[in-house]
Amino acid sequence: MTATLPLPALHASHGGCWLRDGAGQTRGCGKGEAIVSAADTPLLMLNAPLVASRLGYPDLSGLDLLELFAFVHPARFMVPTPKGLAHALDLAEPDGDEHVPALLQQAAETLLAQCQAPNWPAREGAWTALQSLIRLRWSWAPLLTARIVAPEKGESWLFARLPEWEDVAERPQPAQVMLTPEAVAAQLARLTGSTAENRPTQVAYAQEAAQAFAPRTREGQPHLLLAQAGTGTGKTLGYLAPASLWAQQSGGTVWVSTFTKALQRQLRQESRRAWGDAGSDRRSDGSPPVVVRKGRENYLCLLNLEDALQGGFTGRAAILAQLVARWAAYSQDGDMIGGDLPGWLPTLFRQRGIKALTDQRGECVYAGCPHYRKCFIERAVRASAGADLVIANHALVMVNAARGRDTAQRPTRIVFDEGHHVFEAADSTFAAALTGSETIELRRWVIGPERGSKGRRRGLAARLADLASYDEAGGKAIAAACRAAEALPGDGWLQRLAEGTPSGPLEELLAAVRATVYARDESGGQEAGYGLETEAAQLDGPLIERAGAAQAALAELRGPMIRLGVRIEAVLAEPPDWLDGPGRARLEGARHALGWRIDTVAAWEALLDRLGGPADPQFVDWLAVERAEAREFDVGLHRRWLDPMQPFAKVVLEGAHGAMLTSATLKDGNDWDSAVVRSGAPALGIAPRLSSFDSPFDYATQAEVLIVTDVPKGDVAALAGAYGRLIESAGGGALGLFTAIRRLRAVHGRIADRLARGGLPLYAQHVDPIDTGTLVDIFRDDPRASLLGTDALRDGVDVPGHSLRLVVMEQVPWPKPSILHRARRLAGGGSAYDDRIIRARLAQAFGRLIRSSNDRGHFVVLSAAFPSRLLSAFPPGTPVTRLTLDQALQHVAASVSHTSAKQESDI
Numbered sequence: 001m002t003a004t005l006p007l008p009a010l011h012a013s014h015g016g017c018w019l020r021d022g023a024g025q026t027r028g029c030g031k032g033e034a035i036v037s038a039a040d041t042p043l044l045m046l047n048a049p050l051v052a053s054r055l056g057y058p059d060l061s062g063l064d065l066l067e068l069f070a071f072v073h074p075a076r077f078m079v080p081t082p083k084g085l086a087h088a089l090d091l092a093e094p095d096g097d098e099h100v101p102a103l104l105q106q107a108a109e110t111l112l113a114q115c116q117a118p119n120w121p122a123r124e125g126a127w128t129a130l131q132s133l134i135r136l137r138w139s140w141a142p143l144l145t146a147r148i149v150a151p152e153k154g155e156s157w158l159f160a161r162l163p164e165w166e167d168v169a170e171r172p173q174p175a176q177v178m179l180t181p182e183a184v185a186a187q188l189a190r191l192t193g194s195t196a197e198n199r200p201t202q203v204a205y206a207q208e209a210a211q212a213f214a215p216r217t218r219e220g221q222p223h224l225l226l227a228q229a230g231t232g233t234g235k236t237l238g239y240l241a242p243a244s245l246w247a248q249q250s251g252g253t254v255w256v257s258t259f260t261k262a263l264q265r266q267l268r269q270e271s272r273r274a275w276g277d278a279g280s281d282r283r284s285d286g287s288p289p290v291v292v293r294k295g296r297e298n299y300l301c302l303l304n305l306e307d308a309l310q311g312g313f314t315g316r317a318a319i320l321a322q323l324v325a326r327w328a329a330y331s332q333d334g335d336m337i338g339g340d341l342p343g344w345l346p347t348l349f350r351q352r353g354i355k356a357l358t359d360q361r362g363e364c365v366y367a368g369c370p371h372y373r374k375c376f377i378e379r380a381v382r383a384s385a386g387a388d389l390v391i392a393n394h395a396l397v398m399v400n401a402a403r404g405r406d407t408a409q410r411p412t413r414i415v416f417d418e419g420h421h422v423f424e425a426a427d428s429t430f431a432a433a434l435t436g437s438e439t440i441e442l443r444r445w446v447i448g449p450e451r452g453s454k455g456r457r458r459g460l461a462a463r464l465a466d467l468a469s470y471d472e473a474g475g476k477a478i479a480a481a482c483r484a485a486e487a488l489p490g491d492g493w494l495q496r497l498a499e500g501t502p503s504g505p506l507e508e509l510l511a512a513v514r515a516t517v518y519a520r521d522e523s524g525g526q527e528a529g530y531g532l533e534t535e536a537a538q539l540d541g542p543l544i545e546r547a548g549a550a551q552a553a554l555a556e557l558r559g560p561m562i563r564l565g566v567r568i569e570a571v572l573a574e575p576p577d578w579l580d581g582p583g584r585a586r587l588e589g590a591r592h593a594l595g596w597r598i599d600t601v602a603a604w605e606a607l608l609d610r611l612g613g614p615a616d617p618q619f620v621d622w623l624a625v626e627r628a629e630a631r632e633f634d635v636g637l638h639r640r641w642l643d644p645m646q647p648f649a650k651v652v653l654e655g656a657h658g659a660m661l662t663s664a665t666l667k668d669g670n671d672w673d674s675a676v677v678r679s680g681a682p683a684l685g686i687a688p689r690l691s692s693f694d695s696p697f698d699y700a701t702q703a704e705v706l707i708v709t710d711v712p713k714g715d716v717a718a719l720a721g722a723y724g725r726l727i728e729s730a731g732g733g734a735l736g737l738f739t740a741i742r743r744l745r746a747v748h749g750r751i752a753d754r755l756a757r758g759g760l761p762l763y764a765q766h767v768d769p770i771d772t773g774t775l776v777d778i779f780r781d782d783p784r785a786s787l788l789g790t791d792a793l794r795d796g797v798d799v800p801g802h803s804l805r806l807v808v809m810e811q812v813p814w815p816k817p818s819i820l821h822r823a824r825r826l827a828g829g830g831s832a833y834d835d836r837i838i839r840a841r842l843a844q845a846f847g848r849l850i851r852s853s854n855d856r857g858h859f860v861v862l863s864a865a866f867p868s869r870l871l872s873a874f875p876p877g878t879p880v881t882r883l884t885l886d887q888a889l890q891h892v893a894a895s896v897s898h899t900s901a902k903q904e905s906d907i
């Protein structure tokens with residue numbers, strides 16, 4: 001029998017609360033009693049914030065098993081549910097909610113006992129971390145003290161233990177190679193382990209993908225391939241086959257870019273077939289052939305961590321810093337978001353401090369940093385320069401092309417998987433936002449934090465003190481920039497705006513923007529709590545005047561920034577004696593960071609410049625007040641390209657030799673026109689190669705679309721009733737998609753308890769204090785669980801098998817009628833433009849349902865007014881039925897009993 005820790009334990013779900021005492025007696029209890037018990041004595045619990053939200057008592061705390069797990073098994077994956085905990089620790093799964101408290105006692109003892117085991121893989125550093133955690137009064141510290149013995153010789157400090165990266169020699173340019181169809185097919189067969197006859201579509205796809213790697217024939221005109229591949233084609237290995245072959249033969253690097261973290265993870269797995277274990281397999285020189293790269297804001301910054309460990313963080317945030325330090329010592333790559341840091345860890349600390357451990361604000365001091373040679377970000381950058389395959393995301397590829405530090409490292413052969421998202425990523429990458437939060441960031445970057453702030457953040461003057469004392473003109477430029485940055489918003493700007501006491505030209509402009517947005521609000525208070533916006537047209541005189549003053553203030557700032565950039569370049573060109581290698585790298589880093597901030601300020605000035613005059617037809621400009629949960633968090637002016645694929649084509653495509661956009665949903669039915677426009681090809685005057693590969697799935701028998709016609713629009717009670725009954729009919733395994741958070745919450749609030757009492761757990765984005773990636777992990781892990789969510793789940797969920805057998809959309813996913821959407825709709829053909837967007841969304845959502853040839857499921861839309869012209873969103877052959885809710889329930893239930901019967905007979 002498994003040993004247990006004799007401490008009281010609490011479990012709370014939507015189905016009720018259970019308390020178990022130290023003597024081993026479990027009983028159900030009310031929420032009030034659970035709260036009182038937790039206040040009296042620290043209780044064992046799993047995911048304290050989730051338990052707190054189930055009890056409706058936010059201040060709840062206790063001995064959270066997840067925190068202990070993060071300490072004992074840093075960088076190890078676990079689904080944060082009772083079942084997931086049991087699996088991770090090799091314990092028996094609890095058979096129902098009432099058995100969970102007993103599991104918590106067993107799990108606690110198992111984890112504590114692990115610390116005494118001689119083969120505990122994470123022993124190194126544990127004793128030292130524990131000493132700090134004792135000082136921080138971490139609730140688990142007293143229990144661990146008895147289990148972790150002091151090491152015989154001192155443990156090395158985390159920063160001494162991490163390996164240093166090596167400088168790599170620059171790669172020669174790739175050889176020009178042509179991949180033959182036979183060679184591509186043979187490579188694919190090697191990766192899949194099957195013959196070409198078995199997978200003719202995949203072979204054809206791989207051979208088509210190989211076209212993107214042919215030598216370029218004209219400067220500025222890359223080979224561009226748009227390849228639609230229905231779900232199940234096997235496109236990942238399909239393009240990895242020519243990509244790996246080309247990298248091998250040419251000595252060059254291929255970048256594969258994705259939109260979702262889920263696909264990045266999958267690619268990391270699949271690339272192992274071509275290159276071996278990407279994490280541990282090395283080439284003979286020790287370098288990795290496959291590297292995952294993300295934006296720098298994803299990685300742990302060791303300097304920020306050191307600062308946090310040495311007093312920069314206090315209270316709970318300081319405990320988080322210690323657990324992150326434990327993880328850092330065992331992490332594969334230091335990736336905090338979607339990497340091996342458990343996604344649930346930051347939410348246990350209510351996200352406090354996690355962002356401050358990354359380099360969010362581009363304050364890196366590069367070679368001036370004592371941890372530079374061990375820095376996770378620098379290591380990833382260096383490794384990718386020599387890699388065969390770089391797995392990145394769309395935003396990083398674009399940012400890298402637009403303002404990468406090293407032009408030699410810009411991607412030239414790029415596969416954009418999830419290619420239907422390239423437009424969206426370009427839209428935000430090439431946007432300009434002159435808002436309070438953006439401008440205060442710039443102020444802090446130039447001047448440094450305001451008095452009283454903690455941490456190591458320093459302004460330009462401190463970061464470039466050596467340059468200032470050596471080069472007089474440089475020193476003057478820094479001083480002038482600091483003076484000019486005083487015009488930018490400072491701490492408390494939002495408060496001052498609300499009180500009508502703005503300070504300085506930028507705050508005055510933002511106050512006028514805010515007043516105009518509220519004055520023009522047409523929602524009649526209906527949208528209370530959500531963002532408001534108005535077009536940047538017919539603006540009144542005082543606002544234009546303030547825009548002029550703000551523009552002048554920004555120009556005052558940009559001037560010295562440019563002068564400083566010139567001085568840094570001059571010093572780099574004729575280096576003084578004191579400028580050693582690290583100093584040089586630091587100045588180069590500063591020059592680079594300065595460069596893109598100058599561009600940002602110039603873009604803000606251009607935006608302000610046009611406010612009084614005619615609109616520039618290339619752009620869409622508007623004024624906005626951002627709000628969430630009824631609180632304002634930002635105010636400002638926004639600019640987007642009407643067609644963001646224009647800058648994308650210039651910045652990313654023009655410099656590339658070959659690029660491919662691939663997805664299951666690129667074209668609209670049989671129409672390629674919008675896909676071509678959204679590829680950026682017209683901006684370069686090239687005609688992309690177009691190819692399409694049908695899914696091998698038999699949608700006629702595997703799926704059914706049900707359009708429910710009797711749930712009245714706007715009736716939340718009826719909507720909730722429909723969701724509840726559908727989930728019950730399917731026995732869970734449902735993904736519910738919403739277009740509005742409000743309705744999602746209302747539906748969840750009405751049905752979660754009832755479903756839980758029937759043994760059907762319901763999770764929801766924007767309700768449960770759990771990050772989206774973890775929610776999907778939980779959903780995947782439990783076939784009886786259901787998940788409600790919004791946009792991010794529409795195509796970020798890859799759950800093959802029985803766990804996902806029903807997708808329910810609350811209504812036709814109309815695009816939000818924003819100012820930006822209105823402008824694009826006008827330019828893109830009016831209602832036909834909307835229809836294309838909706839069909840694409842439906843196709844993506846439908847794509848969640850059938851992920852393998854064994855999957856079966858229903859796709860339900862709760863909309864009487866579902867137009868027939870949208871039906872082409874679904875794969876040909878998929879049966880579509882319009883019916884009442886009762887009939888739909890029968891269809892779903894019949895299919896579930898058929899599947900269960902089949903499973904039983906299979907067994």
Ligand code: SF4
Binds near residue numbers: 370371
């Ligand atoms: S080099 Fe930059 S990002 Fe890396 S640890 Fe140092 S300050 Fe942080």
